[in-house]
Amino acid sequence: MRQQPEQQAPPVQRLRIRYAKRGRLRFTSHRDFSRAFERAVFRARVPMAYSSGFNPHPRISYAGAAPTGSASEAEYLEIALAAVVDPADVHAQLEEALPPGLDVLEVVESAGGSLADLLEASRWWADVAAQPTEAATAVDAFLAAGSVTVGRMTKKGLRQLDCRVPVVSLVAVPAPEGSAAGARLELVLRHAVPAVRPDDVLSGLAQVSAVALGPAPLLTRVAQGPLDEATGEVRDPLHARA
Structure with missing residues:
Protein backbone atom coordinates (compact mmCIF):
# COMPACT_ATOMS: atom_id res chain seq x y z
CA MET A 1 0.00 0.00 0.00
CA ALA A 111 -8.96 40.68 7.29
CA GLY A 112 -10.39 37.40 6.00
CA GLY A 113 -12.45 36.57 2.96
CA SER A 114 -11.19 36.36 -0.60
CA LEU A 115 -8.55 38.81 -1.79
CA ALA A 116 -9.42 38.08 -5.42
CA ASP A 117 -13.05 39.07 -4.83
CA LEU A 118 -11.90 42.55 -3.71
CA LEU A 119 -10.09 43.22 -6.99
CA GLU A 120 -13.05 44.50 -8.98
CA ALA A 121 -11.34 47.12 -11.15
CA SER A 122 -8.01 48.71 -12.02
CA ARG A 123 -6.85 52.25 -12.72
CA TRP A 124 -4.26 52.53 -15.49
CA TRP A 125 -2.04 55.12 -17.14
CA ALA A 126 -1.20 54.70 -20.82
CA ASP A 127 1.48 57.10 -22.06
CA VAL A 128 1.07 57.53 -25.84
CA ALA A 129 2.84 59.50 -28.56
CA ALA A 130 -0.27 61.42 -29.71
CA GLN A 131 -0.75 64.97 -28.51
CA PRO A 132 -3.46 65.63 -25.88
CA THR A 133 -5.99 67.14 -28.33
CA GLU A 134 -5.55 64.21 -30.73
CA ALA A 135 -5.82 61.68 -27.93
CA ALA A 136 -8.95 63.43 -26.62
CA THR A 137 -10.54 63.12 -30.08
CA ALA A 138 -9.94 59.36 -30.06
CA VAL A 139 -11.29 59.08 -26.51
CA ASP A 140 -14.49 60.98 -27.40
CA ALA A 141 -15.13 58.68 -30.37
CA PHE A 142 -14.52 55.59 -28.22
CA LEU A 143 -16.81 56.71 -25.38
CA ALA A 144 -19.57 57.63 -27.84
CA ALA A 145 -19.62 54.08 -29.20
CA GLY A 146 -22.01 51.63 -27.61
CA SER A 147 -19.77 48.71 -28.47
CA VAL A 148 -16.21 48.32 -29.78
CA THR A 149 -15.17 44.80 -30.78
CA VAL A 150 -11.48 43.94 -31.07
CA GLY A 151 -9.64 40.70 -31.70
CA ARG A 152 -6.97 39.21 -29.44
CA MET A 153 -4.92 36.14 -30.22
CA THR A 154 -5.12 33.58 -27.40
CA LYS A 155 -3.88 30.01 -26.96
CA LYS A 156 -7.23 28.88 -28.37
CA GLY A 157 -7.04 31.16 -31.39
CA LEU A 158 -8.46 34.59 -32.22
CA ARG A 159 -11.01 35.82 -29.68
CA GLN A 160 -13.43 38.70 -30.20
CA LEU A 161 -13.91 41.04 -27.22
CA ASP A 162 -16.11 44.08 -26.61
CA CYS A 163 -13.56 46.44 -25.07
CA ARG A 164 -16.05 49.30 -24.52
CA VAL A 165 -18.35 47.75 -21.92
CA PRO A 166 -15.79 47.32 -19.06
CA VAL A 167 -14.49 50.91 -19.39
CA VAL A 168 -15.72 52.89 -16.37
CA SER A 169 -13.90 56.09 -17.32
CA LEU A 170 -11.31 57.24 -19.85
CA VAL A 171 -9.74 60.68 -20.23
CA ALA A 172 -6.76 62.15 -22.08
CA VAL A 173 -4.46 64.59 -20.28
CA PRO A 174 -1.02 66.05 -21.10
CA ALA A 175 1.87 63.71 -20.37
CA PRO A 176 3.96 64.57 -17.29
CA GLU A 177 6.69 67.15 -17.77
CA GLY A 178 9.90 65.52 -18.97
CA SER A 179 8.09 62.51 -20.44
CA ALA A 180 8.80 61.44 -24.02
CA ALA A 181 5.06 60.80 -24.47
CA GLY A 182 2.64 63.37 -25.82
CA ALA A 183 -0.45 62.43 -23.79
CA ARG A 184 -1.46 60.23 -20.92
CA LEU A 185 -4.68 58.24 -21.01
CA GLU A 186 -6.18 57.70 -17.57
CA LEU A 187 -8.34 54.58 -17.64
CA VAL A 188 -10.52 52.85 -15.06
CA LEU A 189 -11.28 49.35 -16.25
CA ARG A 190 -13.77 47.00 -14.62
CA HIS A 191 -12.55 43.42 -14.27
CA ALA A 192 -14.80 41.27 -16.43
CA VAL A 193 -15.07 37.80 -17.92
CA PRO A 194 -13.55 37.52 -20.43
CA ALA A 195 -10.89 39.90 -19.16
CA VAL A 196 -10.36 43.09 -21.17
CA ARG A 197 -6.84 44.55 -20.92
CA PRO A 198 -5.63 48.13 -21.45
CA ASP A 199 -4.00 47.16 -24.76
CA ASP A 200 -7.43 45.96 -25.93
CA VAL A 201 -8.80 49.44 -25.17
CA LEU A 202 -5.93 51.01 -27.13
CA SER A 203 -6.79 48.74 -30.06
CA GLY A 204 -10.38 49.92 -29.77
CA LEU A 205 -9.30 53.56 -29.78
CA ALA A 206 -7.34 52.98 -32.99
CA GLN A 207 -10.36 51.25 -34.52
CA VAL A 208 -12.88 54.05 -33.94
CA SER A 209 -10.55 56.98 -34.68
CA ALA A 210 -8.02 57.96 -37.33
CA VAL A 211 -5.74 59.30 -34.60
CA ALA A 212 -2.36 57.52 -34.42
CA LEU A 213 -1.54 56.91 -30.75
CA GLY A 214 2.01 55.79 -31.61
CA PRO A 215 3.95 52.57 -31.03
CA ALA A 216 4.66 50.77 -27.75
CA PRO A 217 2.76 52.89 -25.20
CA LEU A 218 3.93 52.54 -21.60
CA LEU A 219 1.16 50.95 -19.53
CA THR A 220 1.19 51.35 -15.75
CA ARG A 221 -1.39 50.01 -13.31
CA VAL A 222 -1.61 52.54 -10.48
CA ALA A 223 -4.48 51.06 -8.46
CA GLN A 224 -6.45 47.81 -8.18
CA GLY A 225 -9.26 47.01 -5.78
CA PRO A 226 -12.95 47.47 -4.98
CA LEU A 227 -14.84 49.77 -7.36
CA ASP A 228 -16.89 52.58 -5.85
CA GLU A 229 -19.87 52.55 -8.21
CA ALA A 230 -20.97 56.05 -7.15
CA THR A 231 -17.67 57.81 -7.82
CA GLY A 232 -15.87 55.43 -10.17
CA GLU A 233 -12.86 55.38 -7.86
CA VAL A 234 -10.77 52.26 -7.26
CA ARG A 235 -10.27 51.78 -3.52
CA ASP A 236 -7.46 50.15 -1.54
CA PRO A 237 -8.14 46.39 -1.11
CA LEU A 238 -5.75 46.02 1.85
CA HIS A 239 -7.89 48.30 3.98
CA ALA A 240 -11.33 47.41 2.65
CA ARG A 241 -13.84 45.16 4.32
CA ALA A 242 -13.81 41.61 2.97
Missing part, protein backbone atom coordinates in the same frame (compact mmCIF):
# COMPACT_ATOMS: atom_id res chain seq x y z
CA ARG A 2 1.29 3.43 -0.95
CA GLN A 3 2.22 5.51 2.08
CA GLN A 4 -0.11 8.45 2.61
CA PRO A 5 1.50 11.92 2.49
CA GLU A 6 2.01 13.85 5.69
CA GLN A 7 -0.81 16.25 6.45
CA GLN A 8 0.34 19.82 7.09
CA ALA A 9 -0.96 21.89 9.98
CA PRO A 10 -3.40 24.64 8.99
CA PRO A 11 -2.04 28.20 8.70
CA VAL A 12 -2.10 30.35 11.83
CA GLN A 13 -1.77 33.72 10.06
CA ARG A 14 -2.34 35.17 6.59
CA LEU A 15 -0.63 38.27 5.23
CA ARG A 16 -1.62 40.31 2.20
CA ILE A 17 1.14 41.96 0.20
CA ARG A 18 1.13 44.82 -2.29
CA TYR A 19 4.12 44.93 -4.60
CA ALA A 20 5.29 46.84 -7.68
CA LYS A 21 6.83 45.86 -11.02
CA ARG A 22 9.05 48.70 -12.19
CA GLY A 23 11.56 49.49 -14.91
CA ARG A 24 12.85 46.49 -16.86
CA LEU A 25 11.21 44.14 -14.35
CA ARG A 26 7.84 44.96 -15.92
CA PHE A 27 8.79 42.37 -18.56
CA THR A 28 8.85 39.68 -15.85
CA SER A 29 6.13 37.12 -16.56
CA HIS A 30 3.80 35.97 -13.80
CA ARG A 31 5.53 32.57 -13.81
CA ASP A 32 8.96 34.20 -13.45
CA PHE A 33 7.73 36.39 -10.62
CA SER A 34 6.19 33.47 -8.74
CA ARG A 35 9.51 31.60 -8.90
CA ALA A 36 11.40 34.70 -7.73
CA PHE A 37 8.95 35.25 -4.87
CA GLU A 38 9.17 31.64 -3.67
CA ARG A 39 12.96 31.93 -3.61
CA ALA A 40 12.65 35.21 -1.72
CA VAL A 41 10.45 33.80 1.07
CA PHE A 42 12.91 30.91 1.41
CA ARG A 43 15.94 33.23 1.65
CA ALA A 44 14.09 35.53 4.05
CA ARG A 45 13.22 32.54 6.28
CA VAL A 46 9.55 33.49 6.34
CA PRO A 47 7.73 30.68 8.25
CA MET A 48 5.50 29.61 5.38
CA ALA A 49 2.64 27.17 5.74
CA TYR A 50 2.72 24.37 3.18
CA SER A 51 0.08 22.42 1.32
CA SER A 52 -0.48 18.75 2.08
CA GLY A 53 0.19 16.00 -0.45
CA PHE A 54 3.20 14.28 -1.98
CA ASN A 55 4.64 17.57 -3.29
CA PRO A 56 4.06 20.25 -0.62
CA HIS A 57 4.42 23.83 -1.80
CA PRO A 58 4.25 27.13 0.05
CA ARG A 59 0.76 28.54 0.38
CA ILE A 60 0.85 31.62 -1.83
CA SER A 61 -2.26 32.98 -3.55
CA TYR A 62 -1.71 35.35 -6.47
CA ALA A 63 -4.52 37.65 -7.60
CA GLY A 64 -5.05 39.91 -10.60
CA ALA A 65 -1.55 39.84 -12.13
CA ALA A 66 -0.82 42.55 -14.72
CA PRO A 67 0.02 41.51 -18.30
CA THR A 68 3.71 40.96 -19.05
CA GLY A 69 5.29 44.22 -20.22
CA SER A 70 3.06 46.42 -18.08
CA ALA A 71 4.49 48.29 -15.13
CA SER A 72 2.42 48.20 -11.94
CA GLU A 73 2.20 49.86 -8.57
CA ALA A 74 -0.68 47.64 -7.46
CA GLU A 75 0.01 43.90 -7.61
CA TYR A 76 -1.32 41.72 -4.79
CA LEU A 77 -0.80 38.32 -3.26
CA GLU A 78 -1.54 36.53 0.01
CA ILE A 79 0.71 34.19 1.97
CA ALA A 80 -0.27 31.70 4.68
CA LEU A 81 2.12 31.25 7.62
CA ALA A 82 2.91 28.50 10.11
CA ALA A 83 3.79 31.03 12.84
CA VAL A 84 2.55 34.47 13.82
CA VAL A 85 4.93 37.22 12.71
CA ASP A 86 5.11 41.02 12.59
CA PRO A 87 4.06 42.17 9.08
CA ALA A 88 6.68 44.93 9.24
CA ASP A 89 9.42 42.33 9.70
CA VAL A 90 8.20 40.33 6.70
CA HIS A 91 8.09 43.56 4.66
CA ALA A 92 11.73 44.31 5.45
CA GLN A 93 12.88 40.72 4.86
CA LEU A 94 11.16 40.42 1.48
CA GLU A 95 12.32 43.84 0.34
CA GLU A 96 15.89 42.73 0.94
CA ALA A 97 15.43 39.34 -0.74
CA LEU A 98 13.68 40.51 -3.94
CA PRO A 99 15.60 42.19 -6.81
CA PRO A 100 15.22 45.96 -7.37
CA GLY A 101 12.20 46.54 -9.58
CA LEU A 102 10.14 43.91 -7.79
CA ASP A 103 9.40 46.06 -4.75
CA VAL A 104 7.25 45.24 -1.74
CA LEU A 105 5.12 48.30 -0.91
CA GLU A 106 2.92 47.13 1.95
CA VAL A 107 2.32 44.05 4.10
CA VAL A 108 -0.78 43.77 6.30
CA GLU A 109 -2.58 41.02 8.15
CA SER A 110 -5.49 39.56 6.21
